Amino acid sequence: MTSEKTSFMEKFQAFMEKYLVPVGMKISEQRHLSAIRDGMTVLIPLTIVGGFACLLAVPPVPAGMEATNIFYSFLLAWQSWAAANSAILMIPYQLTIGVISIYVVCGVAYRFAKNYGMDGINNMLSALLVYLCVSGAVDLSTGTIVMARLGAGYMFGAMVIALLVVEINHFFIAKKIAIKMPASVPPNVAAPFNVLLSLVFNVVFFTVLNAVVTSMTGAGLNDLVYTLFQPLMKATGSLPSILLINFLMTTFWFFGIHGGNMVSVVVSPLTTAGLAANMEAYLANKPMEYIFAGAVNSVFGNWITYTAMLVIIFFFAKSHQARSVAKVAIVPSCFNINEPSIFGLPTVLNVYTYVPLLICSLINFSSYYLLASAGILGKFYITLPFTVPGPLAAFLATMDWKTMVLWFVLFVVDMCVLYPFITTYDKQLQKNEAAEGNN
Amino acid sequence: MKKIVLLCAAGMSTSLLVTKMQKAADDEGVACDINAYPVAQAKEVGADADIVLLGPQVRFNLAKIKEQCPNCPVEAIDMAAYGMMDGAKVMKRVKEVLGI
Numbered sequence: 001m002t003s004e005k006t007s008f009m010e011k012f013q014a015f016m017e018k019y020l021v022p023v024g025m026k027i028s029e030q031r032h033l034s035a036i037r038d039g040m041t042v043l044i045p046l047t048i049v050g051g052f053a054c055l056l057a058v059p060p061v062p063a064g065m066e067a068t069n070i071f072y073s074f075l076l077a078w079q080s081w082a083a084a085n086s087a088i089l090m091i092p093y094q095l096t097i098g099v100i101s102i103y104v105v106c107g108v109a110y111r112f113a114k115n116y117g118m119d120g121i122n123n124m125l126s127a128l129l130v131y132l133c134v135s136g137a138v139d140l141s142t143g144t145i146v147m148a149r150l151g152a153g154y155m156f157g158a159m160v161i162a163l164l165v166v167e168i169n170h171f172f173i174a175k176k177i178a179i180k181m182p183a184s185v186p187p188n189v190a191a192p193f194n195v196l197l198s199l200v201f202n203v204v205f206f207t208v209l210n211a212v213v214t215s216m217t218g219a220g221l222n223d224l225v226y227t228l229f230q231p232l233m234k235a236t237g238s239l240p241s242i243l244l245i246n247f248l249m250t251t252f253w254f255f256g257i258h259g260g261n262m263v264s265v266v267v268s269p270l271t272t273a274g275l276a277a278n279m280e281a282y283l284a285n286k287p288m289e290y291i292f293a294g295a296v297n298s299v300f301g302n303w304i305t306y307t308a309m310l311v312i313i314f315f316f317a318k319s320h321q322a323r324s325v326a327k328v329a330i331v332p333s334c335f336n337i338n339e340p341s342i343f344g345l346p347t348v349l350n351v352y353t354y355v356p357l358l359i360c361s362l363i364n365f366s367s368y369y370l371l372a373s374a375g376i377l378g379k380f381y382i383t384l385p386f387t388v389p390g391p392l393a394a395f396l397a398t399m400d401w402k403t404m405v406l407w408f409v410l411f412v413v414d415m416c417v418l419y420p421f422i423t424t425y426d427k428q429l430q431k432n433e434a435a436e437g438n439n
Numbered sequence: 440m441k442k443i444v445l446l447c448a449a450g451m452s453t454s455l456l457v458t459k460m461q462k463a464a465d466d467e468g469v470a471c472d473i474n475a476y477p478v479a480q481a482k483e484v485g486a487d488a489d490i491v492l493l494g495p496q497v498r499f500n501l502a503k504i505k506e507q508c509p510n511c512p513v514e515a516i517d518m519a520a521y522g523m524m525d526g527a528k529v530m531k532r533v534k535e536v537l538g539i
Contacts, residue, residue, distance in 0.1 A: 338452075340523070341522070342496070
């Protein structure tokens with residue numbers, strides 16, 4: 001029995017190495033995309049701080065609410081406290097998400113330079129300078145910087161400029177275009193001169209390009225990129241496209257590969273931009289536009305299903321393997337860490353779990369999407385650490401208690417979908433265990 | 440003192456295994472320092488490691504990590520052992536590889 005198991009694992013690994021590993025490698029190592037993904041990951045703590053500051057400053061109080069119970073009076077007291085102190089409370093928000101493009105250009109440029117094995121700080125500063133030059137945010141006549149022009153909408157401009165500036169710096173280094181210093185000059189003195197030439201070129205090139213674009217379109221480079229990315233963001237945020245993304249994620253996990261990591265090169269820039277745009281809308285008292293924002297497709301994706309699966313096992317499964325995995329897996333699963341189930345049950349190459357995971361991801365996300373687009377449920381506008389338990393994350397990220405209700409409804413629905421599959425799988429495990437016992 | 444580095448996507452799920460491995464190591468009297476990190480930090484944290492282990496969900500990074508940590512053995516953790524968070528089994532493998 002044991003030898004059969006190893007040979008299955010060996011076959012599986014050989015299969016992965018031949019077909020899936022190269023695909024995974026290519027996606028995760030594409031240097032521009034991975035720089036964007038890693039650069040955006042650096043921003044998560046900043047968006048968490050900004051989000052909580054925003055929440056503190058603008059509590060979710062519906063207009064016309066009266067202090068009819070203790071919770072409502074608490075909210076109203078909070079609201080008047082926040083109104084009195086909003087100038088202070090809003091500073092962390094304004095300096096994080098309010099000017100998020102500054103951090104995007106730094107994060108992406110740094111990571112991209114590191115991917116090329118180049119100096120991180122020098123490239124980051126060059127990209128920041130170029131970005132500020134073309135952002136249109138600087139008003140020389142009053143000596144001020146317009147924060148709105150460094151906000152969420154201009155994130156894509158920041159990504160593009162960070163990549164281009166580093167790409168140009170890399171070209172200069174590869175072609176050895178630099179000011180040559182005599183060998184007697186100490187390296188620390190010579191280092192800044194090595195980047196000087198490419199920095200001058202970058203600043204001149206992008207300033208001229210920005211002037212040309214402005215004269216042709218009436219708005220700068222940053223606005224042009226924004227306009228170009230808008231349809232992409234709309235298309236990726238549509239229901240069929242998100243369902244496809246979730247299908248791919250579940251499928252990668254089916255092969256034992258980190259699905260979230262695979263799709264995040266495409267997904268995380270869009271969900272971060274959507275989240276920041278939603279928060280801007282929330283503060284401006286306008287309707288939020290983006291459903292595909294923040295952690296929405298994880299919270300209303302398979303995270304619910306994995307936990308539901310373990311509950312089904314606790315109640316109905318009898319096999320030693322399923323029960324002992326569930327014991328190890330249940331606590332981490334409550335905090336959205338599902339690797340013990342994935343590799344222990346396993347759900348890897350397991351059709352009994354793959355099919356219900358797919359069905360549930362379809363039901364879960366479609367339910368939320370349709371209810372949110374009908375305006376019944378709130379949209380995601382706050383970032384949380386990914387380990388915040390599902391129902392709490394749904395509530396805190398939207399500040400709408402109804403999303404928490406939907407979470408529990410889906411939890412029960414997922415259990416119903418899972419029940420026949422898991423009990424069948426469990427019977428098979430019992431049979432195997434009995435056969436092993438007889439040998 | 441052996442330095443063992445575990446890598447996964449965010450360093451979260453491997454950190455579960457760290458406690459189990461540390462316990463197994465302590466029980467067997469093997470002196471080692473075990474820590475979990477995100478795979479993106481491989482280069483920094485792998486520099487002075489005695490062995491680097493990858494969570495199976497990020498094992499497609501194996502070739503890249505081998506390049507980034509050329510001075511020590513790098514390998515993926517067995518899926519079944521990982522799923523059961525079987526610290527003793529992973530520790531046994533570490534001892535085999537390091538010859539202790």
